[in-house]
Amino acid sequence: FYGSHPWHWYFTQGLPVILGTHLPFFIHGCVLAPKRYRVFLLTVIWTLLVYSTLSHKEFRFIYPVLPLCMVFCGYSLKHLKAWKKPAASFLLLSNLIPALYTGLIHQRGTLDVMSHIQQLCNNSEHSQAFVFIVMPCHSTPFYSHVHCPLKMRFLQCPPDLTGNESYIDEADAFYSNPLGWLNKEFYNDTLLPSHLILFNVLEQEISSFLALRGYEKTATVFHTHLPQGRVGSHIYIYRRKTDTNY
Template identity: 80%
Template sequence: MQRAESDMRAGGGGGFFPRGRTRSADTVRLRKRKSALYGAAPGAGGERGPDLIGENIYLVLFTITLRVLNCFLVQTSFVPDEYWQSLEVAHHMVFNYGYLTWEWAEGLRGYSYPLLFATIYRVLQLLAKDDVQLLIWIPRLVQALLSALADVKLYSLVRHLETAETAKWVYLCQLCSWFTWYCCTRTLTNTMETVLTIFALFYYPMEGSKTKSSCKYLTLVTLAFIIRPTAVIPWIPLVLRHFWQEQKKADLVLYSYIPVGLVILGISLIIDRVFFGYSLKQLKTWKKSAITFLLLSNLLPALYTGLIHQRGSLDVMMHMQQLCNNSSNQSWASVFIMMPCHSTPFYSHVHCPLPMRFLRCPPDLTGNESYLDEADIFYSNPLKWLNEEFYNGTLPTHLVFFSVLEQEISSFLALNGYEKTATVFHTHMPQGRIGSHIYVYARRVK
């Protein structure tokens, strides 16, 4: 029926042509321009065609290789959640030490995403291969692999909805995006949500689709919801439509509902790739210039943000990890991170029970309007806070803080015998409590 309707749109099936009438050349051209959205294009009618893993193994291997390279070329920090809501939780689950933020103490987070990395950690532990570098990089490589498969599914989705040529340009835009490069290999809940969203879009039951595809779609949406409950928001219109209405013109509904939901979830960039890729396909002139601009304008931000901007948060933890290499150090060393709370990863990047502390900032859940967290109190008068906190108390052997704090606490450092032992670059754009460098001060052993 669908093919017959498509033929009739193009002038076929005898529906619009009286017998004996010759079809014009214009009619033939209209038939050739038949859109994959409405006609019987490859994979239409709910069939996605052969899976790309079997159909184009080279595309899959290239994408995986690129994302693995992507993973190793991102050596900077972005937001605290990429550690504190994933790796730190997994480390605590498997190795039974570490720190869980207030959300976990209040039961506001789910363990489904950290469980993925906890499984990896547990396997490494059983194999006696739980080296700190493996704990850091293997989870990121797993996330890179999942993101690579999502890239391939995005290509396949657009190819199904439009044409192979359009899919090629969308795929290029996806790979060239500096922000995708910056985020897609990080162990962020949002990154996993993006992956699941692309997969769910691919398996969204189009008109005439089989039950198997529908089940995959619903499973992926459910999994996204388990990882973060708000992920269900963009899917409500589609899920309701799937159950309550007939599957007619599903392509148009997809385009009309999904962009709104993706904006809510912060992944509207996927839609950007689709429309930008479609625009590239339509270019008749300046196409090479546009592609060159696309590559160069994304290459520099990708390399800068991935290799330079905000790398100090990770590099300084390598200095802390060195304290674990010598067992005698562990018996006396202790670390106090005097930075905005959660500025660095924690035990997932040290992996030894070294006494460490940081400025904490849990929100007030009692309604106290005058509440100030520990970090706010510290930064209101750092020198006073340090003198009161460690008055007749045990001083930490190592202090870690941003360079902007050094002058303000210099008297405390000199009085207690601290000396600068490391200077770590962090950013060219310091602001507020965040400095351009991170300093490590160690107390002289008398």
């Protein structure tokens, strides 16, 4: 349902990625470690082999082997002698800086935008509001971050359980023709959402819909310095201009 990878993916990409800058120390430790540590290495290899039999693979599936890998990294550092402090400093900086960037800055917009949506709950007219998140499915949290019965919707991408080879989920159908999809879905003004949430890369493509249906941009939220594909650098919040604004 959710994609597949070649059998060797955990060995060629999965483990190297989650080890990151620890990888050379892990390899060095595996070479130096005495035989009594071999059981840890065999456990790591066995785990990777078992998970490699599954077609769907994810980094998080092999996180449990990281503590065992750190045993070998530690053994490597122990035997570096004069290079021990420089190596430890390298590991600290090479992990701390990316951790701070990815944890505090990178792709934070999909969380920050929920604070804007939550503010609608403080409005007495929130029962009339309708928020449509026009982004790749599951881009944002949902009611875990919005604590009121606010009407919300996002593009769906459920797996096909019917065996239909021509099956296209709602998100893919939308992105194949965003403007046409919106005009067809909201053929009547009474169906229109009061708020639209979208990545900036989509704005130009649906600009005529936004203008004709009376939407105005009310907020811009930073998301990432590294936009890619359907994911933009910023998130825009559009509100439909009516007699009563929410």
